[in-house]
Amino acid sequence: MSAILLLALCLGIGLAMARDQRLPPGAPQALNFWIVNVALPALILVEIPKLHFSRELLFPAIAPWFVFFGAIALFSYTGRRRNWSRGTTGAMILTCGLGNTAYMGLAMIEALRGPELVGAAVIADQFGSFTMLSIGGVIVAAYFSGAQPTAAQIVRRVFGFTPFLALVVALVLWPLGGLPDILQTVLTRIGQTLTPLALFSVGLQLKFRGIGEQRLTLLGGLGWKMLFAPLFVFGAALLLGLDINAPNAVAGILQCAMPPMVTAGILAEQYKLNPSLANLVIGIGTVLSLITLPLASMLL
Numbered sequence: 001m002s003a004i005l006l007l008a009l010c011l012g013i014g015l016a017m018a019r020d021q022r023l024p025p026g027a028p029q030a031l032n033f034w035i036v037n038v039a040l041p042a043l044i045l046v047e048i049p050k051l052h053f054s055r056e057l058l059f060p061a062i063a064p065w066f067v068f069f070g071a072i073a074l075f076s077y078t079g080r081r082r083n084w085s086r087g088t089t090g091a092m093i094l095t096c097g098l099g100n101t102a103y104m105g106l107a108m109i110e111a112l113r114g115p116e117l118v119g120a121a122v123i124a125d126q127f128g129s130f131t132m133l134s135i136g137g138v139i140v141a142a143y144f145s146g147a148q149p150t151a152a153q154i155v156r157r158v159f160g161f162t163p164f165l166a167l168v169v170a171l172v173l174w175p176l177g178g179l180p181d182i183l184q185t186v187l188t189r190i191g192q193t194l195t196p197l198a199l200f201s202v203g204l205q206l207k208f209r210g211i212g213e214q215r216l217t218l219l220g221g222l223g224w225k226m227l228f229a230p231l232f233v234f235g236a237a238l239l240l241g242l243d244i245n246a247p248n249a250v251a252g253i254l255q256c257a258m259p260p261m262v263t264a265g266i267l268a269e270q271y272k273l274n275p276s277l278a279n280l281v282i283g284i285g286t287v288l289s290l291i292t293l294p295l296a297s298m299l300l
Helices: 002-017 027-050 055-081 086-097 103-113 115-144 151-159 162-176 181-191 194-205 215-239 247-256 262-270 275-299
Strands: none
Touching: 002 103, 002 194, 002 275, 027 115, 027 162, 027 181, 027 194, 027 262, 055 086, 055 115, 055 215, 055 247, 086 115, 086 215, 086 262, 086 275, 103 115, 103 247, 103 275, 115 151, 115 162, 115 247, 115 262, 151 162, 194 262, 194 275, 215 247, 215 275, 247 275, 262 275
């Protein structure tokens, strides 16, 4: 439970420090730059080459993809019907289509179900959420960031996204067994900064003043991400004839029930996709997940 306490503590410290007049201007943006361009690539370079894939792990790998493409369909339609700005639609797809399957997902699954599910949870995180963030997330961010970009511009932004380049390098290193031990040790320590800094950054930027006017948008987004998306994945597991009590199925469903991904909110902020809404969705979702995730685990 110490991992859960760390998440809550870092978010709370960020909320408290947001009121400190000594906070340097641009501090959240500087933290976000480190998280996306240094800490996250370091984790990818260390973790991806360690994975041992098998047919049984296919479901947790693709389950987060269902959530992401479902969010694209749902919020593109809803955005047109409710006359959302492109920034709002993009922010909702990113934050409610990608889950916090890394530091929160792995910690919560281990706490709720034990270490035997962590391997499948890592597969869901790396091949599901991080792959979709590195490719699909950047495409969505580029598309909704303003004037519609050309295919060439989108490709350049994808290949200019540091975590995507780290993913490519990690896949090349995979059959070679990964990096030398000394580099893995260094990069692991760098990657460990992602969790506290990401939640601290969210806390710095989280404002609860917009809840009233955004209540329907928040309800729809969090309703999809934390209720209907995992139910959809649960139904998909049944249709595929999977044993829903098997560790791989449980890990895949629980990962899809995780709150919105912090890094997706940072990407929304960098592309100016309604960052205030993105941070509100992430903050409220993170707090609610401390209740909804244990309930989801008990129901499974």
